[in-house]
Amino acid sequence: MTKTxxxxxxxxxxxxxxxxxxxxxxxxxxxxxxxxxxVRVDFISVDPAMRGWxxxxxSYLPPVxxxxxxxxxxxATVVESAHPDFAVGDAVSGMFGVSEYAISDGHGVTKVxxxxxxxxxxxxxxxxxxxxxYFGLLDVGRLQAGETVVVSAAAGAVxxxxxxxxxxxxxxxxGIAGGAEKCRMLTEELGFDAAIDYRGEHVLSRxxxxxxxxxxxxxxxxxxxxLDAALANLRRGARVVLCxxxxxxxxDKLPTGPSRYMSLLVFRASMTGFVVMDYADRxxxxxxQISQWLADGSIISREHVVEGGVARFGETLNMLFAGANTGxxxxxx
Ligand code: NAP
Numbered sequence: 001m002t003k004t005x006x007x008x009x010x011x012x013x014x015x016x017x018x019x020x021x022x023x024x025x026x027x028x029x030x031x032x033x034x035x036x037x038x039v040r041v042d043f044i045s046v047d048p049a050m051r052g053w054x055x056x057x058x059s060y061l062p063p064v065x066x067x068x069x070x071x072x073x074x075x076a077t078v079v080e081s082a083h084p085d086f087a088v089g090d091a092v093s094g095m096f097g098v099s100e101y102a103i104s105d106g107h108g109v110t111k112v113x114x115x116x117x118x119x120x121x122x123x124x125x126x127x128x129x130x131x132x133x134y135f136g137l138l139d140v141g142r143l144q145a146g147e148t149v150v151v152s153a154a155a156g157a158v159x160x161x162x163x164x165x166x167x168x169x170x171x172x173x174x175g176i177a178g179g180a181e182k183c184r185m186l187t188e189e190l191g192f193d194a195a196i197d198y199r200g201e202h203v204l205s206r207x208x209x210x211x212x213x214x215x216x217x218x219x220x221x222x223x224x225x226x227l228d229a230a231l232a233n234l235r236r237g238a239r240v241v242l243c244x245x246x247x248x249x250x251x252d253k254l255p256t257g258p259s260r261y262m263s264l265l266v267f268r269a270s271m272t273g274f275v276v277m278d279y280a281d282r283x284x285x286x287x288x289q290i291s292q293w294l295a296d297g298s299i300i301s302r303e304h305v306v307e308g309g310v311a312r313f314g315e316t317l318n319m320l321f322a323g324a325n326t327g328x329x330x331x332x333x
Contacts, residue, residue: 001028001029001030001031002028002029002038002079002101003026003027003028003029003101004026004027004028004029004099004100004101004102005024005025005026005099005100005309005310005311006024006025006026006027006069006097006098006099006100006310007022007023007024007069007070007098007099007310007311007313007314008022008023008025008067008068008069008070009021009022009023009054009064009065009066009067009068009070010022010023010066010067011066012054012055012056012066013054014252015250015251015252016250016318016321017051017054017314017317017318018314019314021054021314022070022313022314024310024311029101029102029103030103032080032081032082032103033082034082035082035083035105035106036082036083036103036104036105036106037078037080037081037082037083037086037092037103037104037105037106037109038078038079038080038081038101038102038103039074039076039077039078039079039092039094039096039101039102039103039104040076040077040079040100040101040333041074041075041076041096041099041100041101041102041333042074042075042076042077042119042332042333043074043075043119043120043123043305043330043331043332043333044072044073044074044098044310044313044330044331044333045072045073045074045123045127045128045328045329045330046072046306046313046316046317046319046320046329046330046331047072047073047128047320047329048244048246048249048320048321049244050070050071050072050317051249051250051317051321052249053071060275060277069097069098069099070097070098070313071095071097072095072096072097072098073093073094073095073123073127073128074093074094074095074096074097074102075091075092075093075112075119075120075122075123076091076092076093076094076096076102077089077090077091077092078090078092079101083105083106085106086106086109086111090111091111091112091113091114091119092109092110092111092112093109093110093111093112093122093123093127094108094109094110095108098310098313098331099310100309100310100333112126116291117291117294117301118303119330120303120305120328120330121294121301121303121328123303123328123330124157124161124301124302124303124327124328124330125161125290125294125299125301125328126287126290126291126294126301127328128276129157129158129161129328130161130286130287130290130301131276131279131283131286131287132158132162132243132276133158133159133161133162133165133219134161134165134286134289134290135274135276135279135282135286136158136162136219136241136243136274136276137149137162137165137166137169137217137219137241138165138169139274139279140239140241140272140274141217141219141239141241142217142239143166143169143171143216143217144169144171144216145169145170145171146170146171146172147171147172147216147217148171148172148173148174148211148213148214148215148216148217148235149162149163149166149171149172149173149174149215149216149217149218149219150173150174150175150176150207150211150215150217150218150219150230150233151163151166151173151174151175151176151219151221152176152177152198152218152219152220152221152222152226152227152230153176153177153221153222153244153246154175154176154177154182154186154192154195155175155177155178155182155183155185155186155302155326155327156177156221156320156325156326156327156328157325157327157328157329158221158243158244159175159177159219159221160186160190160302160327161290161299161301162219162243163175163186163190163192164190164191164293164298164299164300165290165293165299166217166219167191167192167298168293168298168299171216171217172193172211173191173192173193173194174192174193174194174195174196174207174210174211174215175187175190175192175194175195175196176195176196176198176203176222176226177195177196177197177198177323178197178198178199178323179197179199179200179323180197180200182195182197182323182326183195183196183197185326189300190300190302193210194210196210198226203225203226203229204228204229204232204233207229207230207232207233208233211233213235214233214234214235214236214238214267215230215233215234215235215238216235216237216238216239217238217239217240217241218230218231218234218238218239218240218241219241219243220240220241220242220243220244220245221243221244221245221246222244222245222246222247223244223245223246223247223248223255223258224245224247224248224255225247226247227240227245227258228258228259228260231258231260231261231263231264232260232263234263234264234266234267234269235267236267236268236269237267237268237269238267238269238270239269239270239271239272240264240269240270240271240272241272241274242271242272242273242274243274246320246321249321250321301327301328302326302327302328303327303328303330304325304326304327304328304329304330305330305331305332306319306329306330306331306332307332308331308332309331309332309333310331310333312331313331316329316331
């Protein structure tokens with residue numbers, strides 16, 4: 001019998017989740033049956049989308065139910081196997097949830113090579129964040145060399161990879177992030193051409209200064225006023241990639257729509273939303289390309305690993321909304 005500590009949804013939050021949102025408990029798992037594996041979770045991906053999964057609304061995935069283990073993507077190690085495709089010791093990626101151990105039938109579980117990259121990187125540049133940056137920028141944004149790209153939440157998991165992919169593809173790249181230190185990292189460590197500190201600077205006027213010819217691709221992770229500032233600075237034929245809108249994830253009321261949406265007409269621009277999971281068949285293509293960029297130094301993967309195990313999940317999730325992470329936020333179990 002394996003004992004596992006796990007985090008369940010106790011109560012749907014209003015605004016930021018808090019201690020009442022979660023129930024941390026310990027459970028004994030049964031023995032595995034034929035066709036199953038037992039995994040030990042090593043790293044949990046902590047994602048802005050998790051806040052949306054707590055709301056009882058229709059979305060691209062059903063909400064997490066009250067009393068259910070919180071949904072999460074993990075990097076784990078197979079510790080027992082009665083499944084023909086998995087052996088004890090295999091490193092795997094799968095939706096095992098916020099739990100120390102889990103039993104799986106192998107559905108949606110993929111092996112990862114820890115010789116190529118660490119567990120946190122398999123959740124970051126080589127994981128969902130990297131896949132989102134790659135397909136969002138290249139497929140949805142149809143980025144061309146020589147274009148000007150603006151990325152919001154640029155020092156985060158998706159944004160930091162999106163900006164570096166745009167550089168690798170020959171674009172001029174401007175990042176928007178909170179704070180002087182994040183902006184310094186973008187230009188001095190990750191090779192962005194310019195960075196705007198939205199907490200200390202007027203984004204709309206700074207965008208006019210650093211992108212006087214206008215923006216060809218705006219990769220939006222944030223929504224709200226920053227989206228409006230980008231819409232005001234588009235170039236004709238621009239593509240706005242709706243990746244996320246973290247500025248409103250904790251709002252109880254729906255935000256008012258982008259006030260500058262007529263810019264889409266003026267600049268003959270488009271705005272397209274996407275869900276990365278729709279690209280699952282093409283993940284191998286993105287993993288191969290991003291691995292090559294990591295190996296040749298074109299992309300640096302930044303991860304922010306919080307120690308302390310599943311009991312720290314709630315406070316770690318809230319770090320995303322305070323901008324307390326730089327790069328991919330991961331909880332080590
Ligand atoms: P992340 O960027 O690593 O973390 C979130 C960052 O958002 C924070 O570090 C913070 O950075 C910024 N932020 C938080 N509140 C903000 C606010 N009110 N205004 C402006 N910035 C704010 O998270 P991620 O995992 O890479 O996700 C980034 C976005 O991609 C999210 O919107 C997420 O929902 C979306 N996403 C979409 C898909 C898809 O399939 N479409 C898949 C994965 C992720 P600062 O310090 O700069 O404020």
